[in-house]
Amino acid sequence: MAEYRYRDALRRALYEEMKADERVFIMGEDVGAYGGAYQVTVGLLAEFGEERVRDTPLSEAIIVGAALGAAMVGGRPVAEIMYVDFAALAMDQIVNQAAKIHYMFGGQFRVPMVLRTQQGTGRGAGAQHSQSLESWFVHVPGLKVIAPATPRDAYGLLRAAIHDDNPVIFLEHKGLYAVKGEVEDEPFVLPIGQAEVKRQGQDVTIITYSRMLGLALEVAEQLTSQGVSAEVVDLRTLKPLDYATLEESARKTRRVVVLHEAVKIGGLGAEISAELSQRLFGVLAAPIVRIGAEDVPLPANLELEKLVIPDAQRLTAAVEAVMRYQPMPTNGA
């Protein structure tokens, strides 16, 4: 067992996969000598050479398109889009092409490609470099979507994504790259599609993913002093969603808060809240509360940015409200 930073765990996954399978290669902007905008691919150029660690021209659409074409004829590309915001330039290639090729052509092609990108706030990067766009991808049939929160998950799930024969959107978080965590020395792969209970609790379930996991764990810890035992479930995979795990936890605690950094309106929290509200109608002791970013473009000033996204205060208040909830006397049948 060793400590890895999130970025190093990702690099280890890339390294092992490239060693094991000649068909795996990396392409993207500044992934070579620069080592990636967030240093994930540092050293891979020296190890694997320019052929397999390809610096591309600054052209997001063709990065995805070329990865897709290569995947259709036998390659296993891991393409990088530097910021998820720039995926907006490649949405046709991701959504109309990569996601649909397998089904639309009646199963004639496989599309084993991974699209690594990173999203989120924390650097005062402004409205065009800080978005969290997972719900766009979750809405698209044919894609898989992963958003790891820990070095261990980042490692195990990136390997799984590379093994998968479908287009996988792999969402890292710019605020996590330096975060450290334990990763086993023995190589392993984590299954796609499994959420994980990251903290056991009895009274309330906080469902979250990516960088917000840290906030959830921190608040959960603080809440013990108020006698609240919070369970924290980390989705890890956003598509397909592991409703079995979510439902089990929510059935136990009967109180749910869904937390993410993406805009609340139309965010993934809506999907989860809607589904659990339906499945657990009559079981829940309180309405499910969603916490996400306000409906505002993200300001560049780091202090202002913080006002837009969820923080400990808002999460604590939400949990408290859910704990405190008293059913109204219903005025009907």
Added chain:
Amino acid sequence: MAEYRYRDALRRALYEEMKADERVFIMGEDVGAYGGAYQVTVGLLAEFGEERVRDTPLSEAIIVGAALGAAMVGGRPVAEIMYVDFAALAMDQIVNQAAKIHYMFGGQFRVPMVLRTQQGTGRGAGAQHSQSLESWFVHVPGLKVIAPATPRDAYGLLRAAIHDDNPVIFLEHKGLYAVKGEVEDEPFVLPIGQAEVKRQGQDVTIITYSRMLGLALEVAEQLTSQGVSAEVVDLRTLKPLDYATLEESARKTRRVVVLHEAVKIGGLGAEISAELSQRLFGVLAAPIVRIGAEDVPLPANLELEKLVIPDAQRLTAAVEAVMRYQPMPTNGA
């Protein structure tokens, strides 16, 4: 009062706005001599000339970009993207640019532009020409989103969209263009952001929009024979959402079904269900049921396409289930 087809009502709105305001102009693929892929702009070229009814090169990103630039310096463009699927080629211009310009630059610019497009199934147009992507746009701060279901709403809301000083995504439906309905002879404008109860009812609320309104009204009518009185609420504007109207109806009926053609997972129905489930916790007599497309790319075969999207049978079953719902005896406090 005269009967208009949906497409003619849209054309009337364009015509009146262009007559009234020289700054309003149209640009898009085949909007001129061809009259638009779905004949909305027929005749406008003859009336207003090539300068104001501009056939663009086949380049979606620059269509949106140029409309945006024109809007920033005084024009009031109505740009057309032929199919919403092609908006995937212009997401950077829509989301990173148009939606953010006003806020990100501290209010220095206004962006009075309308992006007309059409979406949905019904023509066996296949996976790349039949999607419903409204939830992408609803998730983006800075945009407004409209999806009219009737000729009257199409007319009144397109005029409102053109008057608005913000980027408005105006989602028509390819299956509605030939549908007829009454529109007042006197010019009028409908307010953005107001849902409308299209059918009064007492027992259950069906919340829907765009082409699915027809299905909802049809099923609601059929349900009377079973003694079920269904209220049908048409959202009309998808962003901002008129929760006041939705809540009022849901509070009355205490039963809600949300219906749309877009993929259910991560669809707008999730947002509505999550929000109403929270607001009306303890008030609702049954869980909110969402109906949307299955998580499958849309097949070209018209018969197969029908299997993927909601139909009368599925809607009826959902309403019946909601009506029939019996709370489980809770096994806890």
Added chain:
Amino acid sequence: MVQDAQAILKLYRDMLIIRRAEERILEELMQGKLASTMCHVSIGQEAVAVGVCSVMAEQDYLTSTHRGHGHFLARGGDVKRMMAELFGKETGYCRGRGGSMHITDAKIGHLGANGIVGGHIGIAVGAALWSKMSRRPAVTVCFFGDGGLTQGIFHEAANMASVWKLPVVFVCENNQYAMSLPWNKAAGQTSIQAYASSYAMPGLDVDGQDVLAVQQAAYEAIERARGGGGPSLIGAYTYRFLGHSRGDPSKYRDPEEEKRERARDPLLILRSKYPDVLDDRTTAQAETEVKAMMDDAVAFAEASPIAGASAVFSEIYA
């Protein structure tokens, strides 16, 4: 290229197959037999597809457009399973999920007809990239229209192919119109080959109605790519004889122009060049054979089953 009688006849016959297949498709469409409303025929443009595909090797790839029946058939796709696809049947190439606009056969290196104008150009570059990386002598041909050329991704693709010297041949079928937009309102200039210079690749404009001219240009470009010489751009000037799609009366076109252009029929042009090889008896026999092929194809399509609900919900993921 040396042309013997057999080769000429094959070119003629391949063009005839496309012509008659698309005429038949239109007939079936009128009778409501097609399962989708989307259908674009390439009548008049057959020489481009046939000229290019005639010099492709077995291991080569191609990507195609919404107007792709010609590329598909010229590459050797089976007209039966194609017709079944258009009829929306389970025996169709895409199990009825794709229809006309997505006709594809992976087995013959056909990487898909695509409904997004320009959307497949990236796929072509990617296929060429992997061919090069895996050291296979495969060349990828990327067909696209004059409309595709004004999409940003063409330029990103051409640039990447150029920098990485990828074995891809870009074939722009300039049929003078993108839907209703004439080329002179779509671009600031008339040439296609001029675009090649931006990407430091060879560019050549050819008469797309002359199958031999197309063949020669394609042969050179493909062999150059195969030899490691990188990409090329061919501008094949052609004309679509009919409307953009069903129900387009092409009112935006000058009838005089249509008449003039229709006279430049690639089938007639080839016949006039080789009257001895393509004499009346030979062409009549070809007609008979091709007619039978089409009857068979329609019969096969009609007899085939449509997918059931369970099939629709299968193969969403690999």
Added chain:
Amino acid sequence: MVQDAQAILKLYRDMLIIRRAEERILEELMQGKLASTMCHVSIGQEAVAVGVCSVMAEQDYLTSTHRGHGHFLARGGDVKRMMAELFGKETGYCRGRGGSMHITDAKIGHLGANGIVGGHIGIAVGAALWSKMSRRPAVTVCFFGDGGLTQGIFHEAANMASVWKLPVVFVCENNQYAMSLPWNKAAGQTSIQAYASSYAMPGLDVDGQDVLAVQQAAYEAIERARGGGGPSLIGAYTYRFLGHSRGDPSKYRDPEEEKRERARDPLLILRSKYPDVLDDRTTAQAETEVKAMMDDAVAFAEASPIAGASAVFSEIYA
């Protein structure tokens, strides 16, 4: 263009303002005074911004990039409110919402620095379109980098501007690198002007370190556009003296190359051309004045308030 002493001094001083402003910005950045981590300086590239902006008319527009301080200041933006913006203050041009990457002043026809490489090129074309449609004699200058040139939207934009003969001047600042990617790995060829021929517009490569050469090229292109002659493309060859952004040691560059290129400092080049106008006394005085400007700007920024929560949630819609 006729150059009197005053004009030369102004060019020098405008370049000096940019140089010293950005040096000061870096200092403040190191001290943790900037409100965002995003900051790209254009030190070494001042001649392009100043040369072009020196011949723009009051009613003209420009669009700019992530590396936009130079364009902004050369166009006459107020360094105080710019510094306040970088400090994230409410008095900043964007109320602290934009930061360095989005510095903008609508009042001087500046339509925004943009964080998406190539993302603003459409805005430039649209502004030019409306100028033409509303018959105003405004020209729009679109600055972008060598990286922006490989984005599809540049090509869509150049094509549209060409077909519609729009009054826009595309200025590609080729500083030889897009982040770590050298131009020779980004494109198949060295010239920028070569891209103009695809769009049937004039193209001109100039030495971007020579402010007078840039000015001359821009003058011709702008006046041509103003006269209805349509768009042009200028390729200005320059070099960024520092890393791509803070914390980039530019390991991907050859130190020899850096040394050679840094010797071609646009300030020194202008001085060496006009030693009499730009003598030691004059330049020293300019330094003093500019230094005072920067001190004022920083003082203003520091003294300014930051937006409160209510401000953050205002002006989301117009």
